[in-house]
Every structure is written in C-alpha cells, then in structure tokens.
Amino acid sequence: MSSHRLVEDDGDPGLVLRVLPGVGYTAEGPVLARPAEALRAVGWTVRTVVWDGRPDFDVARRVYADVLRDGVAAAPDATHLVLAKSLGTLALPVAVELGLAGAWLTPLLTTDRAPEVRDAAAGLGTSGVPALLVGGTADGLWDGALAAASGARVLEVDGGDHSLEVDGDPERAARALDDVTAAVVDLARIARSL
Template sequence: MADSRVIVDDGDAGLVLTVLPGVGYTAEGPVLARPAEALRAAGWTVRTVVWDGRPDFDVARRVYAEVLRDGVAAAPAATQLVLAKSLGTLALPVAVELGLPGAWLTPLLTADRAPEVRDAAAGLGTSGVPGLLVGGTADGLWDGGLAAASGARVLEVDGGDHSLEVDDDPERTARALDDVTAAVGDLARVARGL
C-alpha cells in the first residue's frame, strides 16, 4: 500500500493552496509545479501531497478527502484553493462539498472507476464553487463536451495529451503551460474575491 505525507511551504496563513498529484505525475511535473510556484511567489502557503509508492483509487480517494478536510479544519478562515492532476481529481466531489475552489487538471471524466468525478465536474458550474477544468483533446480521459456543458471555466489544449503536452510541438506545449499557469492565477484571484 502507498503511504503519503503532506509537505508544507509556509506563506501567508490566510492563503492556502493544496496540491494533489496524479499517480505517475508528481507535483514536480510542470503543470502542477509552475502554477504552484507562481502562487508560492505571490505569498500563498502551499501544501503538497507526496506519495511513497503508487496509490490505488480507493487509497487516493480516502487520503485526498482527509487532506482537504484537515486543511479546512486547520485554517477555517483561510482562502483555500485546490490544484489537482488526474488521480488528484478524485477529490473534486469533496472539494465541492467543502466549498473549495479548484483547478482540476486532466480530470478523470471517462474513467469507469471514477463516476463521482464525472458527476461532480458536470455540475461544477451550478455548484456555486469556482472551478477550472483543464484537459487535452488527445487525452482519452478528457470529455470536452461534458466540460463545456458543466458551466465551469474550461481550458482545452488542442492536441494535448494526459500531461497536457502536444506531441512533437514544444512551442504549443510551452504555451499550454503558460495558459494553465495564468488560468490557475485567475482562479486564485476569484477565490480571494478580487
């Protein structure tokens, strides 16, 4: 069984970003690392889940729910934001339940083992919780139609794979990374009420 820990980079205690990585895509991957670094530089406290081993869906669901609930309990008055990639998007229903805005990168919209993610994403726009859905058209786990109909803000990377990289096109991949970082920054401003 995979174990996890939360690493905290202290910043403003009133601004808390929680980073939930995927199975094979750690928080050091660029689409998580770059937006997290931008918010860290803007003063946010950054809480990052790190896995020792490869978690399965059930373990990830439990751990990510606990991490979000613990974060709210530890700083109930703080502005909180979730930045999640792939397996990390298993936390989307809990985030909505807790009223936490989130950037959901390459969410598991077509995964048979994650129907709750699909359902929560589909209703994100009407939940009252600010959200951003980000996916690539070359990612088999992305459902652009569902995302577009969700009412949430959507960033779709044409030709982007599950890492939001565009095959054989480093310039488009770099632009996609810039776009993701900017969109997460915009969501952080919305979360703060700015």
C-alpha cells in the same frame, strides 16, 4: 499500500493551496509545479501531497478527502484553493462539498473507476464553486463536451495528451503551460475575492 506525506511550504496562513498530484505525475511536473510556484511567489502557503509509491484509487480517494477536510478544519477562515492533476481530481466531489475553489487538470472524466468525478464536474455550474477544468483533446480521460457543459471555466489544449504535452510541438506545449499557469493564478484571484 502506498503511504504519503504532506510537504508544507509556509506563506500567508490565510491563503492555502493544496496540490494533489496524479499517480505517475508528481508535483514536480510542470503543470503542477509552475502554477504552485506562481502562487507561492505571491505569498500563498502551499501544501503538497507526496506519495511513496503508486497509490490505488481507494487509497487516493480517502487521503485526498482527508487532506481537504483536515486543511479546512485547521484554517476555517482561510481562502483555500485546490490544484489537482488526474488521480488528484478524485477530490473534486469533496472540494465541491466543502465549497473549495479548484483547478482540475486532466480530470478523470471517462473512467468507470471514478464516476463521482464525472458527476461532480458535470454539476460545477450549479455548485457556486469557482472551478477550472483543463484537459487535452488527445487525452482519452478528457470529455470536452462534458467540460464545456459544466459551467466551469474550461481550458482545452488542442492535441494535448494526459500530461498536456503536444506531440511534436514543444512550442505549443510551452504556450499551454503558460495558459494553464495564468488560468490558475486567475482562479486564485477569484477565490480570494469571495
């Protein structure tokens, strides 16, 4: 079984970002690292889950739920924001339950192993929780129609794969990374204003 640790980078205790990576896409990957660094630069405290090994779905579900619940319990008056990629999006139902704003990058919308993610994403518009769904049209786990109907803000990368890379077009991939970062920073501004 995989173990994990929580890496803490302290900033303003009233602004807390939780970074929940995927299985093979760590928090050092650009679509997680760049937005996290942008928020760290403006004072956010960043708490990042780091896995030792490859977690399975059940372990990740439990760990990510605990990280969110424990984080809110430890700082109930803080503004909390979730930045999750792929497997990290297993936390989406818990974030909605807790009323946490979230940026859900390449969410698991089409796999039978995570029906709760699809259901939670489909209901984002009625949840009242600020949310951003980001996916690529070349990613088999992305459902653009569901995202568009969700009521969340959607950023779709034309030709983007599960890493939001665009095969053969590094300039478009770089623009997508800029767009993702700007959208996450804007979501943080919205979460802060609530």
